[in-house]
Structures are given as C-alpha cells and as structure tokens.
Amino acid sequence: MSSRARVIVMNSALGPLDYRVPQGMHVEPGSIVVAPLGPRQLLGVAWEQDRLKSEHVGDNRLRNLLGVADVPPLPGPLRRLVEWTADYYLAPLAAVLRMTMPSSSALEGTKLIVEYRATGHVPERLTPQRAQALERIGDRQGLVRELATIADVSDGVIRGLVKAGAIEGVEVDLDSPFPEPDPDYGAPVLSENQSYAGGILQASVAAGAFEPFLLDGVTGSGKTEVYLEAVAEAIRRGQQALILLPEIALTEPFLKRFHARFGVEPVAWHSGLRSSQRRRAWRGIASGQAKVTVGARSALFLPYANLSVIVVDEAHETSFKQEDGVHYHARDVAVMRGRFEGCPVILASATPAIETRAQVEAGRYRELKLPGRYGAAQMPAIEAIDLLAEPPPKGRWIAPRLVKAIDATLERGEQALLFLNRRGYAPLTLCRTCGHRFQCPNCTAWMVEHRLIHRLSCHHCGHAYPTPKACPECKDEDSLVACGPGVERIADEVTALYPDAKVAIVTSDTIWSPAKAAEFVGRMEAGHIDIVVGTQLVTKGYHFPNLTLVGVIDADLGLEGGDLRAAERTFQQIMQVAGRAGRGAKPGTVLIQTHAPGARVIEALVSGDAESFYAAETENRRDAEAPPFGRFAAIVVSSEDKGEAEATARTIGRTAPQVDGMHVFGPAPAPLAMLRGRHRFRLLVHATRSLDVQDIIRDWLGALDWGAKVRVAVDVDPYNFL
Structure with a gap:
C-alpha cells in the first residue's frame, strides 16, 4: 500500500x-x-x-x-x-x-428524518382546501412542503391536517433500501416487431459487452415497452440499469408507467429532489442496491456499482446538451460510459438526430426499427394551413380551419392540443405613442409579458418586474401594446372562442416539477381538460388516448435565426407534437399553420416523407462539412467590461494557429451580445472531422493570459449559437 x-x-x-x-x-x-x-x-x-x-x-x-x-x-x-x-x-x-458527488451529506453516516402521510381519518372541520389536499395527496408520503406542493395548498393547511390527525409523521431512515423491481410483474403483450427488437436488446444485456443501438420507432410504436425488456434482463441478473429522460417534468408520468411494469417505482434522479432523497439515491446506486435509476442528464455521472444497460429516451432532444458549466452532451457521453462499462447503450427516438443516423450508416450503431404504431392506433393525418391563403381574423392567431376542427373535436367529447413554442403572453411590449420597447437591462433581449403573474420577464436571466401602467419614456398611460403571441395569448383566444371549455396552459412556468406534471396527467386522463395550450414541454413522452387533434400555431417559428440545425429541430419538434394525436383507438388529425407551405420541412411533415428530408439535410451538412462530417467549437469571451471582453476576443482571434483543415471565424459580438450583465464575443472554430481540435485549442488558449474578470468558455460541438 x-x-x-x-x-x-x-x-x-x-x-x-x-x-x-x-x-x-x-x-x-x-x-x-x-x-x-x-x-x-x-x-x-x-x-x-x-x-x-x-x-x-x-x-x-x-x-x-x-x-x-x-x-x-x-x-x-x-x-x-x-x-x-x-x-x-x-x-x-x-x-x-x-x-x-452531489453533496457531502451522501458521505455521512445513517440519518433519520420525519415525513408525513395521510392516516385515513377525515377531520370534523373539512374545508375545501383540506378536502383538496387529502384527495391529491392520496397515499403519497413526504415533507410538509412537498405535500403542500402536490396538493396546491399552503404549508399551513398541511400542518392543520397534522394537528387534526388526518396526516401523521413517520420516522424514515434516509438509507432504507429501495424496493426491488420484479422483472415479470407486468410483462406486456408485445407485437412481433417489438418482440424481435426486445429479444435482441435482452441478448445484448446478457452478453455484457458494449454495443450501441438506435431504437427508431414512430411515435406511439411502443419503444418504451421494448427497451424496458432490456431493463428487465438487467434486473434478472441482479445488475443496474439507467434510463435518461430529457425533462424532469416527464419523470413522474414515467414513474407510474414503470410501476405498472415492475411493481415498484425506480430510483428518481433530478434537480427537483431534496438533499435527503439525493443522498439516499446516491448511496443506493453506489452500493448496487438501487437497481434502476430514471433521471435527467446528471444521472449519467453517478457511481453505479454494476451498470449493465443505459437507455437515452428521446435521444434527439437538444436539452441533453448542458449549456452551463461543463458543456457536455449526455447522448454522446452515455455512449462513452457504455464503452467504459462494457454494456449496451440504447438511443430511443422517433426522430433520430442526423449525427445518430450517420453513426448507423457508418456501421458503428445497430438500428432496430418499429415502423408502425402499437395495436389498432394509426398515425395521424397531417395537413398544412397556408396562413397567406387562410389567415385568421384580425387580432386573432388561430386560422378558421383549425377553429372548425376544434369545434368538431369538442363536440365528439375529445381533447385538443395547441402548440406554440413561446412562453408568456407576448414576446414584445412597446408603447404605441413613442415606440419605446421594453428590453432587459442585463441581456440583449426583449422583456416577455406574462399576464398570469402580471409581470414582464427576461427568459435568459430571470430579471422581472410588474407590468407598468404607463410608458416609462413618455409617461403615456394605456399606450402599451403586446406584439405577437405567446401561449397565454393563445389560451385567452381559446377561452373567448370556447367559454365553456376547460383550458390548461402547459409550459415550464406552470409545470415546474414532477409533482405538477403528475397533476396535469391526472387531469387529462380524468377528462378534466378539454384543450391544452403548450410549449415544447408537451411534445414528448405523454400518452393521452382521448387527444385526437393537434394544432401547430406557428410552424415557422423554429426556422428563424442562423442555427444550422433549425430545419431538423423544427421537423423533430412538430413530428413529436403531432405524435400526441390519435394514440388510442380514435384517429388523430394534425393541422400545421405556416406562411411557407412550400418549405422542404413543411412538405416533409405533410407527406410523411422523413427519409427524403433527412437525406437532403444530411447532404447539405456533408457539403458544408458541418457536423457530423466536420467539427465545430465555439469560444465565448465575456466580461462586465465590454472593452476588456472585446480586447481579449481580438487577442484570441489574432493568435489563432494556422492549421490545415481548421478555420477560425470571428471574433464578433454574440447574437445575445449581453447576457446576465456580461458583454459577449464569439469565435467559431470549424475543423475537419479527423483533426484533434481539442489539443489545438488547449495549446492555443493555454499560451494566453487575460484579466481576472474575463471569462473564456469553450463549447465543443455547440448546439446553441446565441
């Protein structure tokens, strides 16, 4: 030693x-x-x-x-x-x-805490809030604050129920073992395609060797049931499995689905956990006792004792790319972890990224296809609404044909979903008298009006203040105008058109935790919601058999800006939201509002010809030597002092090494030239695939010095070009 x-x-x-x-x-x-x-x-x-x-x-x-x-x-x-x-x-x-290592508490000895649960006793004084709390809590257990969040009541209501004997405290060992999942508890009846794919994945887990898979199945094809067969094989062998989800809001619905399959819930890992839950999960994972972990991208770095399969669900999702701190992409790091662990990695997606498709074509990944929906469900019919030929009435955003489709859907007692990937009420507020526009003082971005909370908010730094009654420049009252629609504005229009309909707004402002997501799912399944108005949060993972109509309010929104993946992202996003329609026995319809029905991405969505779209996009990338056929790395220089940031960026640009197969563009002010009070300049490194660009950048920047107040961040394989 x-x-x-x-x-x-x-x-x-x-x-x-x-x-x-x-x-x-x-x-x-x-x-x-x-x-x-x-x-x-x-x-x-x-x-x-x-x-x-x-x-x-x-x-x-x-x-x-x-x-x-x-x-x-x-x-x-x-x-x-x-x-x-x-x-x-x-x-x-x-x-x-x-x-x-999420926290030092995971390294300490055994601890006890008090959690609370319902006793079944109904108090004599049963106010509406108390009744709501007891109904929504059900058999859940947690801290006072957690139960209050689940029940959507104040902490005082929960404490009152404790005093009344309707809720009791229970001493819990923070290190109590997790219940063991039963691989044969709720084994599903699989289709022929599902059985074939599931069998291959099970055999790969049993072989215990690194093997990357692309599980490519249309929305509603039953990809989850297939990859859970691989998880079941890991459980049978007493080994561990990891399932990564792109959003923590998806965690709660997935936990219910997992419970139906294996009889218990898996170990959850996401930012919404309290420290005691993170401690218990970390220790259970490190000891090997916790068999299945379901979580966000950070779950990838936990110390699994005997990991035997990794699943990346919705593997195309850009939210798997970490934009702060370490700029890693969880999809790619998951493949590398599988390589180091010697276990299969399953990338599941209905709309695989071009990077993943290229790996399949190169023979590095094995593709398993599920070409049709499970059972009697059929893919929805998709149509485009040309907003130039069929515009909405003045002051409205929903075209007449979509309104008629909503009418018919509600008459049949079915549910509709309207999708717009823009939070808030309006993206810009200005004064009609003097033209003043409300801009964030910390960022190069407009303040977004949120009428539900009566505030103007910056979606980049979180700066917010109450919506003023008068213009701060000319002091004119009642002169402020909301420009453009957000989901809240669409919801207002829906409420005006259908005053008796039950409308729900689903965004990260309203669904900020797994508990809130579970509440939304419960209301949808119970038929307490007629029309959902939502952002990208509703495009993936949810299964509502009675939802038969999807309306895309502005399909052109994602095509704006200079992102090389704009068309691909738009296609993925709309295909995913379209996949929410007609997932049960009832047929589904998707109506896409657009000003450019002839755009290649819109034509591909309507025709369902994904292969031609991907082939054209891939060829464009190949011609431009863009990823996956070339390499990008962004160098972002920021400082509270604009001159200091610009001088550093120019020094970096001036000292760029001359290397065959590498070009350096910039520096230039970033599209978001100011973010959280810091001025930003960008350089973009473009290199051939074979070039070891990391070593070049490491030596290049390592030879330079800059002021203590200047930050220089490198983003390898960037997804965000702002």
Whole structure:
C-alpha cells in the first residue's frame, strides 16, 4: 500500500495534489477523501498516480490526508469517463468530478428524518382546501412542503391536517433500501416487431459487452415497452440499469408507467429532489442496491456499482446538451460510459438526430426499427394551413380551419392540443405613442409579458418586474401594446372562442416539477381538460388516448435565426407534437399553420416523407462539412467590461494557429451580445472531422493570459449559437 496518494480536490483552479496517507488509513484509486488545503478542508478523490501529472514533492513536505469517506470508491469505468469528458469538452477535471458527488451529506453516516402521510381519518372541520389536499395527496408520503406542493395548498393547511390527525409523521431512515423491481410483474403483450427488437436488446444485456443501438420507432410504436425488456434482463441478473429522460417534468408520468411494469417505482434522479432523497439515491446506486435509476442528464455521472444497460429516451432532444458549466452532451457521453462499462447503450427516438443516423450508416450503431404504431392506433393525418391563403381574423392567431376542427373535436367529447413554442403572453411590449420597447437591462433581449403573474420577464436571466401602467419614456398611460403571441395569448383566444371549455396552459412556468406534471396527467386522463395550450414541454413522452387533434400555431417559428440545425429541430419538434394525436383507438388529425407551405420541412411533415428530408439535410451538412462530417467549437469571451471582453476576443482571434483543415471565424459580438450583465464575443472554430481540435485549442488558449474578470468558455460541438 502506497504511503502517498494523488488527489483531485474539488477546486477547478487546482491540478492534482499529492498527500501522505497516514498509517492505518486505507486509500485506493477512487476513494473519496478529506484533504487539507491551507486552513481549509476539501473533499477530493484519490486517482491513479500514473494517469495524472503532478509537480513532484518530497515525502517530507507532504501533508496528511484527514479522512476517508465510508462509501465505495468511485469505480474505474466512472473515473475513465471523468477523464474522457474533461479532455473532450476541455473542462477542468475537478468540474467534471464534482458531478459525481452531489453533496457531502451522501458521505455521512445513517440519518433519520420525519415525513408525513395521510392516516385515513377525515377531520370534523373539512374545508375545501383540506378536502383538496387529502384527495391529491392520496397515499403519497413526504415533507410538509412537498405535500403542500402536490396538493396546491399552503404549508399551513398541511400542518392543520397534522394537528387534526388526518396526516401523521413517520420516522424514515434516509438509507432504507429501495424496493426491488420484479422483472415479470407486468410483462406486456408485445407485437412481433417489438418482440424481435426486445429479444435482441435482452441478448445484448446478457452478453455484457458494449454495443450501441438506435431504437427508431414512430411515435406511439411502443419503444418504451421494448427497451424496458432490456431493463428487465438487467434486473434478472441482479445488475443496474439507467434510463435518461430529457425533462424532469416527464419523470413522474414515467414513474407510474414503470410501476405498472415492475411493481415498484425506480430510483428518481433530478434537480427537483431534496438533499435527503439525493443522498439516499446516491448511496443506493453506489452500493448496487438501487437497481434502476430514471433521471435527467446528471444521472449519467453517478457511481453505479454494476451498470449493465443505459437507455437515452428521446435521444434527439437538444436539452441533453448542458449549456452551463461543463458543456457536455449526455447522448454522446452515455455512449462513452457504455464503452467504459462494457454494456449496451440504447438511443430511443422517433426522430433520430442526423449525427445518430450517420453513426448507423457508418456501421458503428445497430438500428432496430418499429415502423408502425402499437395495436389498432394509426398515425395521424397531417395537413398544412397556408396562413397567406387562410389567415385568421384580425387580432386573432388561430386560422378558421383549425377553429372548425376544434369545434368538431369538442363536440365528439375529445381533447385538443395547441402548440406554440413561446412562453408568456407576448414576446414584445412597446408603447404605441413613442415606440419605446421594453428590453432587459442585463441581456440583449426583449422583456416577455406574462399576464398570469402580471409581470414582464427576461427568459435568459430571470430579471422581472410588474407590468407598468404607463410608458416609462413618455409617461403615456394605456399606450402599451403586446406584439405577437405567446401561449397565454393563445389560451385567452381559446377561452373567448370556447367559454365553456376547460383550458390548461402547459409550459415550464406552470409545470415546474414532477409533482405538477403528475397533476396535469391526472387531469387529462380524468377528462378534466378539454384543450391544452403548450410549449415544447408537451411534445414528448405523454400518452393521452382521448387527444385526437393537434394544432401547430406557428410552424415557422423554429426556422428563424442562423442555427444550422433549425430545419431538423423544427421537423423533430412538430413530428413529436403531432405524435400526441390519435394514440388510442380514435384517429388523430394534425393541422400545421405556416406562411411557407412550400418549405422542404413543411412538405416533409405533410407527406410523411422523413427519409427524403433527412437525406437532403444530411447532404447539405456533408457539403458544408458541418457536423457530423466536420467539427465545430465555439469560444465565448465575456466580461462586465465590454472593452476588456472585446480586447481579449481580438487577442484570441489574432493568435489563432494556422492549421490545415481548421478555420477560425470571428471574433464578433454574440447574437445575445449581453447576457446576465456580461458583454459577449464569439469565435467559431470549424475543423475537419479527423483533426484533434481539442489539443489545438488547449495549446492555443493555454499560451494566453487575460484579466481576472474575463471569462473564456469553450463549447465543443455547440448546439446553441446565441
């Protein structure tokens, strides 16, 4: 046993440090340790000495490690993933490593807390709020704040029910084991195509070798049931499975679906968990006791003891790309984790990304297809409404043909969904007297009006203030005009057209937690909602058999701007929202409002000819040597001082290395030239696929110095060009 250890401490500014291992202390690679740094004590992880370079320090100058956490060491495959992620995305090793340890509480000993649950007793004083709370809580258990959120009441209502004996406290061991899923509990009846694909995935799990799959199935084809067969095989073998979802709002409906299949809920992992829940999940995963984890992209970096399959559901979703901190793409990192773990990786999607399709064509991924919907369900009929030929009445946004379709849908007792990927009431508010436009003081962005909360809000930095009654420039009252529609404005129009209909607005403003998502699903399934007006939050994952009409309010919205993936994203998004229609026995209809019915993406949606669309898009990318046939890396320079940011960006541009197969464009002000009070300049590196662009950028930027107030961020394989 070595008397010294090389440690990565949780400080991104520091490299590996060497420490002395006191006699009697057992430290191995992956051990989580407490290390002294000056007067402070920091968490760190012991690493293989031959994998990290460090300035040699004599044994007599080493400080002693202070302790070792009583948890399993981070496994070797996870350490290799941390190294790869840091290297590929040009991030500090400590920043990536920090994602493997959510909080220090996971490293402490056994703890007890008090949670609350309903007793079944009905209090004598049963107010409407108390009745609502007891109905919505049902058999759930949690802290007072959690139960209040689920019930949509105040904490005081829950505390009152505790005093009345209708809710009781229960002492809970934070480290109590998770219930074991039963792989044969609710085995589904699969179609022939599903059985074939499920059998291949099960065999791959049993083989225990790295193998990437694309599970390509139309919306409603039963992809979830297929990949759950692979999860069932992992459970039978006593191993672990990971399922990544793109939105935490999808977690709660998925947990119910999982429960129906395996008899228990899986371990959830997302930002909405409280610290005690994260602690329990982390320890269960690290010990191998937690068999199936369902979570957001951050679940990818947890210390699974014996991971045997990874599923990335809705793998085309851009929300799998982390835009802050470490700029990783969970889809790609999932494939690398599967490689290091030696297990299959399943990318499930109805609209696979061009990057994924290219991997299939190159023979690196194996494709499994589900070409039709499950059972009697059929794909919906899709039509375009030319807004130039069939415009809505003045002041309205819903075309007459879509209004007639909503009429017919409601008369049949069915549900409709109107999709517009724009939150709030209106994207711009201006003064009709002087022309003043309300702009965020911290960002190059307009303030968005939200009439539900009576505020103007910036969707980039969160800055908000009450909607003024008068123009701040000319002081004229009643002169403010809302320009353009958001979902709240569409909902107002729907309410005016159908005053008796029950309308729900579904955005990240209204569905901000798994509990809120579960409440929405329950209301839809119970028929308490007639018309849903929503953003991209409703485009994926939901299954409502009585929803038969989807109306896309503005199909052209996603085609604006200079994003190279604009057409592909628009196609994916509209295909996904179209897939919400007609998922049961009743046929579905999709009406797409557009000013450009002849656009290739709109024609592909209406004709259903996805292959021709993807072929043309792929060829355009190949001609431009854009991903996946070339490489992009964005360098973003920001500072509160505009001159400092611009000078640094110009220095970076001026010192760009001259390399065959690489071009550097810029610097130029970013489209969002100011974000959260910081001025921003961008450079774009375009390189051939074969070029090791990371090493070039690392050496290039590593030779430069800039002011302490300047930030330089590198985004490898960028998805956001703002």
